[in-house]
Amino acid sequence: MIWLRLFNLLMAVFMLAPLVLILWMSFTPFEMFRLPTDTLSLRWYREAFNYPGFLNAFFLSARLALVTALAASVMAFLAAYALVRFRFPGRRFFEALFLAPLLVPGVVLGIALLQYVNAIGLYNTFWALVLAHVAIVTPFALRSIQAQIRAVPEDLEWAAMNLGASRLQAMLRITVPLTARAVLAGFVLAFIISFAEVTVTIFMTGPAYPTLPVRIYNYLSDQVDPTVAAISAMLIVLSLALVLLLDRLGGLRTLAK
Amino acid sequence: MNAGARRWLPFLLLLPLTAVLCVGFLLPLIQSVENSFHGFSPRGIDRSTWTLAAYTKLFDPFYAGVFGRTLRISLIISAITAVLAYPVALYVAQLRGRAQAFLLLVYMSPWLINVVVKAFGWTLLLGPRGTINTILRTLGLTDAPVPLMFNETGVIIGLIHGHFIFVLLPLWAALAGIDPNLRWAAGNLGARPWEIFRRVTLPLSLPALMAGVIINFTMNMAAFATPALLGGTRVQVVSFLAYEVNLVDLNWPLGAAMSMVLLVATLVLVVLSQRIVASGRRRVMFEGAR
Amino acid sequence: MRKDRIVSSLAAAAALLALAPSAALAQGKEVHLLSWGGTIQTMLEKEGWADRFKKETGYTLTLVPKATSSEIIATAIAQKGKPQVDVVLCDMVAYLQGVEQGIFATLDRAKVPNLAKMVDLAWVKDGKGVMTYVDVVGMMYQEDVFKRKGWAPPKSWADIMRPELKGQLLIPPVSNTYGVYFLIELARMNGGSEKNIDPGFEALKKLAPGVVDWTTTFAKIGTLMQGEAASLAVFGYTSGFEIRKRGTPVMPLVPVPTYMSPTVAGAMAGSPNPEGASALVNWLISEPVLAYRGERFGNTPMNREVKVTGENAERVLTGDQLKTLVNVDYDTVLAKRAEWNDRFNREIATVR
Structure with a gap:
C-alpha cells in the first residue's frame, strides 16, 4: 500500500508540474511567458478582468x-x-x-x-x-x-x-x-x-x-502576454472551489459511495 | 413485452444519438468524402471531375511513414498510460469520498488549461534551459541539455499527461464499483491478496481498462495541437499533415482522403483489438472460474 | 452545381431536427471582418476602434477572429457562394490563394475613396485587394549571447549559414509566410530564383540540423528566445522589436535584399453587406488606422498621406526604401506553394 501511495504521489506531481509552472508564471511582472524571480505581480489578473471578452x-x-x-x-x-x-x-x-x-x-x-x-x-x-x-x-x-x-x-x-x-x-x-x-x-x-x-x-x-x-x-x-496564464490559473482555482463546495454540500460522499 | 416492441426498442434508444451524429458529424463528413474523390488545382476543388488521385497519392512511402509514426507513437502512449493508470486507479478507488474527488480533480486538471497555454508550461519545464534540464545540470548529471522537446519524447510526455484521464476515469468507475464482498469472500476462501487481484479484481476491471485504452488510443491517433507544439515539424503525425494540406495547400481533396484513411485504419484496429481482447477475456474468466 | 443543391437540400431536411432558427443577419447595419484574433481584436474591442468605426460610418463592426492567415483564408473559402463575412484582412500569400479561388470582389474606387491615396505598389491583382500596411522579413539575435561567445553580430542573410550558429537557429517553415520569403532568398542567394527553387532547398537542408525549431508563431519565438533556447531567429522585423520591448534583449535587423510581407484587405464576392464592406476597407486604409498600426507596431502604411510619429517612426520604411524592396514573383509562389510545402515536409522538416 505504501508503494501504491508513493507511486500515486509521483504521478500527481507529474500531472501538476506544468500547471504549477503556469500558475507561478501568471504572477509574473514581465510581458512574456517568463517565471517571476524577485517580484510578484497581479497585473495579468487585472488585465484578464479588464477584458470582458475572456469573461x-x-x-x-x-x-x-x-x-x-x-x-x-x-x-x-x-x-x-x-x-x-x-x-x-x-x-x-x-x-x-x-x-x-x-x-x-x-x-x-x-x-x-x-x-x-x-x-x-x-x-x-x-x-x-x-x-x-x-x-x-x-x-x-x-x-x-x-x-x-x-x-x-x-x-x-x-x-x-x-x-x-x-x-x-x-x-x-x-x-x-x-x-x-x-x-x-x-x-x-x-x-x-x-x-x-x-x-x-x-x-x-x-x-x-x-x-x-x-x-x-x-x-x-x-x-x-501572460493574461492567458492568469485565466488558466483562475480556472484551476475555480474548479478547486467547486469541488470544495460540492464537498460541503455532502455531494462527494454520496457520489463515491 | 411483445416481440414487435423488442425489435424496435433498440433503434428507439439509438435514435437521439444517431440523429445528433447525423447532423453534427455524418452529413458534414459526407461532403468531405465526396471532396476526396474530386480533382484539385490552385483554383480550388474541381467538382466536375471524379478521380482517385488523392488516394493514389497516399500510396507514397512518405505518407506510409507518417501513418506508421502516428500509429507507433499512439500505441506507445496507450501502453505506458495503461500501465501507469492501473495502480493509480486502484489507489484512488479505495480512498474515501473526499480524497477520491480531489485526486480525480488532480488528474483532470490538465484539461482545465488551454492546450496552447499548457504547451508553454511544458516549454518552461522541458526546454533546453527549462526546469528539468536546469536540475539535471545542477546535479551534475549532464553537461549538454537533454533534448526533451521538439522530438518524439516531448510528444509522448505531453500526450501521456493530456490523455491520462481517459484511461483512469473508466477504470476508477469499474474498480470503485466492485462489490467489496467479492474480495472478502475470496479472502475467506483462502485466496491470497495477489490471487484475489488476479482472479477477481483484474477480470472485473478488464472491460473498463480496454474501453479506456481504446478511447486513449483514438485520442492519440487524432491528436493535433500537442504534437504540433511539443514535437514541432520534426514529429509529423497524420493530423499535423492533414492540417497543413488543408490550410496551407488548401488541398481539401487530399486532406479529406488522408482523414478517411486515418478513420478507417483506426476503426479496423479498434475492432480487431476488441476481438482479441474478447477471446482473451473468455480465457481469463475461464481460468478464474477454475 | 446541381449536385451541390441536392446536398444542401438533404442537409436542410436534416436540419429540421435542430429546431433553432437560422442566424439572424442584421440587415444592412452590420459588417463582418474576418482577420486575426490577436492585435487586431485587441485594437478593435479593447482599445475602442470598433466604436470609432461605428461613429464614423454607422456600421456595427463584428470581428470574426482566427489565429493564422491560413485559417482565415480557409474559413473564407469554406463560405464560398454564401459568405457570412464582408471583408478579409490577412497575409499576402494566403490572400492570393483566395484570389485564385475567386472569392474576392473587385474594389470600387468610387466607394473606397482612400484607394486614391495608396502607393502604386499597394494594388493587388487589379483591385481584388489592397495592401494596408507591410512588415519586412527580418532577423533577431541575442545580443548578450553573441557578446559572451565572442561572435560577430549578424549582418546579412548569408550570416545564417555560419557554422557556430548551428543549434542556435529558429526559422519559420515553408508553411509560414515568412518561411516562403526566406526560402526564396536562400534560392536567390545561391543562384536560383522562384522558378528555380532547388538551391533554396539545398541551403535549407544544410541548415536543418542546426535548427532548434521550425517556428510558426510570434508567441513561440518570443518564449524560445526569452528562454535562450536559440540565439538567432528569422521572422518579422516588427516582431523582433515587440520581443525586445517585452524585456528579452534581442536585436532586430533587416538584411539586404529586403523582402516585404504585406497585409492585404479586400471584400468578399457576394458579401451580405457590400456597402458596409467598401466602407470597412476604406476605413482600414484610412490615416488614423494606419497611423496607429505604424506608431504601435512599426508597420509601414501603404497610404501616402499617413504620418507616423513616435518611437516607432524610424522603423517605418520611407517611400525610397519601399522602392528598393525585392519584387517576389507571386504567380510562381502561388502555383508552387503546395509543392514547396510538401517538399519541405518530406525533405527538410524531419532532418536533425
Missing part, C-alpha cells in the same frame, strides 16, 4: 460544456443500453459510427462543419456548437458506460421484470443506479472535452460564439 467566453464555454455533457451522457446511456442488451442488425455499424467523430482530424471536420452549418442556416448559432460538440464527445462517454452496463448482470433486470416491472422500469430502477458512477465518469469526460475543444470549434463557430479555448488560441496568434 464572456468563459461563461459561454461553461454553458456549452454543461448542455453538451448533459445531452451526451443521457443519449450515450440510452445508446449504450441498446448496444449491450439487444442483438439487432447493424449493431457493428452503430458501434463504429459512435467511435468515429474524434478520429477525423479536427481541421477536416471543422471545415466540413462550417460549410454544412452555413448551408443549413445554422451558422453563428449556439445550437450548431451543441450539435457538433455532442457528436464529438458522446462516443467517449459511451465507451465507459457501455463497459459498465456489460458488468451489470442482465438477470437482475429479468428478475425485476418477472416481478412485474416493465423493461423501462427495470432499466431506470436497476441498471441506471448500478451504472451511475460510469455515467458520471462519462459526464465528466464529455464536459472536459467540450470545455477544451479547439480544433473543430475554431472553424465552425461564428463571431457571436467564441468559446474560451478558441479565444485564447486566437489571442496568441500575433501577440503574447
Whole structure:
C-alpha cells in the first residue's frame, strides 16, 4: 500500500508540474511567458478582468460544456443500453459510427462543419456548437458506460421484470443506479472535452460564439502576454472551489459511495 | 413485452444519438468524402471531375511513414498510460469520498488549461534551459541539455499527461464499483491478496481498462495541437499533415482522403483489438472460474 | 452545381431536427471582418476602434477572429457562394490563394475613396485587394549571447549559414509566410530564383540540423528566445522589436535584399453587406488606422498621406526604401506553394 501511495504521489506531481509552472508564471511582472524571480505581480489578473471578452467566453464555454455533457451522457446511456442488451442488425455499424467523430482530424471536420452549418442556416448559432460538440464527445462517454452496463448482470433486470416491472422500469430502477458512477465518469469526460475543444470549434463557430479555448488560441496568434496564464490559473482555482463546495454540500460522499 | 416492441426498442434508444451524429458529424463528413474523390488545382476543388488521385497519392512511402509514426507513437502512449493508470486507479478507488474527488480533480486538471497555454508550461519545464534540464545540470548529471522537446519524447510526455484521464476515469468507475464482498469472500476462501487481484479484481476491471485504452488510443491517433507544439515539424503525425494540406495547400481533396484513411485504419484496429481482447477475456474468466 | 443543391437540400431536411432558427443577419447595419484574433481584436474591442468605426460610418463592426492567415483564408473559402463575412484582412500569400479561388470582389474606387491615396505598389491583382500596411522579413539575435561567445553580430542573410550558429537557429517553415520569403532568398542567394527553387532547398537542408525549431508563431519565438533556447531567429522585423520591448534583449535587423510581407484587405464576392464592406476597407486604409498600426507596431502604411510619429517612426520604411524592396514573383509562389510545402515536409522538416 505504501508503494501504491508513493507511486500515486509521483504521478500527481507529474500531472501538476506544468500547471504549477503556469500558475507561478501568471504572477509574473514581465510581458512574456517568463517565471517571476524577485517580484510578484497581479497585473495579468487585472488585465484578464479588464477584458470582458475572456469573461464572456468563459461563461459561454461553461454553458456549452454543461448542455453538451448533459445531452451526451443521457443519449450515450440510452445508446449504450441498446448496444449491450439487444442483438439487432447493424449493431457493428452503430458501434463504429459512435467511435468515429474524434478520429477525423479536427481541421477536416471543422471545415466540413462550417460549410454544412452555413448551408443549413445554422451558422453563428449556439445550437450548431451543441450539435457538433455532442457528436464529438458522446462516443467517449459511451465507451465507459457501455463497459459498465456489460458488468451489470442482465438477470437482475429479468428478475425485476418477472416481478412485474416493465423493461423501462427495470432499466431506470436497476441498471441506471448500478451504472451511475460510469455515467458520471462519462459526464465528466464529455464536459472536459467540450470545455477544451479547439480544433473543430475554431472553424465552425461564428463571431457571436467564441468559446474560451478558441479565444485564447486566437489571442496568441500575433501577440503574447501572460493574461492567458492568469485565466488558466483562475480556472484551476475555480474548479478547486467547486469541488470544495460540492464537498460541503455532502455531494462527494454520496457520489463515491 | 411483445416481440414487435423488442425489435424496435433498440433503434428507439439509438435514435437521439444517431440523429445528433447525423447532423453534427455524418452529413458534414459526407461532403468531405465526396471532396476526396474530386480533382484539385490552385483554383480550388474541381467538382466536375471524379478521380482517385488523392488516394493514389497516399500510396507514397512518405505518407506510409507518417501513418506508421502516428500509429507507433499512439500505441506507445496507450501502453505506458495503461500501465501507469492501473495502480493509480486502484489507489484512488479505495480512498474515501473526499480524497477520491480531489485526486480525480488532480488528474483532470490538465484539461482545465488551454492546450496552447499548457504547451508553454511544458516549454518552461522541458526546454533546453527549462526546469528539468536546469536540475539535471545542477546535479551534475549532464553537461549538454537533454533534448526533451521538439522530438518524439516531448510528444509522448505531453500526450501521456493530456490523455491520462481517459484511461483512469473508466477504470476508477469499474474498480470503485466492485462489490467489496467479492474480495472478502475470496479472502475467506483462502485466496491470497495477489490471487484475489488476479482472479477477481483484474477480470472485473478488464472491460473498463480496454474501453479506456481504446478511447486513449483514438485520442492519440487524432491528436493535433500537442504534437504540433511539443514535437514541432520534426514529429509529423497524420493530423499535423492533414492540417497543413488543408490550410496551407488548401488541398481539401487530399486532406479529406488522408482523414478517411486515418478513420478507417483506426476503426479496423479498434475492432480487431476488441476481438482479441474478447477471446482473451473468455480465457481469463475461464481460468478464474477454475 | 446541381449536385451541390441536392446536398444542401438533404442537409436542410436534416436540419429540421435542430429546431433553432437560422442566424439572424442584421440587415444592412452590420459588417463582418474576418482577420486575426490577436492585435487586431485587441485594437478593435479593447482599445475602442470598433466604436470609432461605428461613429464614423454607422456600421456595427463584428470581428470574426482566427489565429493564422491560413485559417482565415480557409474559413473564407469554406463560405464560398454564401459568405457570412464582408471583408478579409490577412497575409499576402494566403490572400492570393483566395484570389485564385475567386472569392474576392473587385474594389470600387468610387466607394473606397482612400484607394486614391495608396502607393502604386499597394494594388493587388487589379483591385481584388489592397495592401494596408507591410512588415519586412527580418532577423533577431541575442545580443548578450553573441557578446559572451565572442561572435560577430549578424549582418546579412548569408550570416545564417555560419557554422557556430548551428543549434542556435529558429526559422519559420515553408508553411509560414515568412518561411516562403526566406526560402526564396536562400534560392536567390545561391543562384536560383522562384522558378528555380532547388538551391533554396539545398541551403535549407544544410541548415536543418542546426535548427532548434521550425517556428510558426510570434508567441513561440518570443518564449524560445526569452528562454535562450536559440540565439538567432528569422521572422518579422516588427516582431523582433515587440520581443525586445517585452524585456528579452534581442536585436532586430533587416538584411539586404529586403523582402516585404504585406497585409492585404479586400471584400468578399457576394458579401451580405457590400456597402458596409467598401466602407470597412476604406476605413482600414484610412490615416488614423494606419497611423496607429505604424506608431504601435512599426508597420509601414501603404497610404501616402499617413504620418507616423513616435518611437516607432524610424522603423517605418520611407517611400525610397519601399522602392528598393525585392519584387517576389507571386504567380510562381502561388502555383508552387503546395509543392514547396510538401517538399519541405518530406525533405527538410524531419532532418536533425
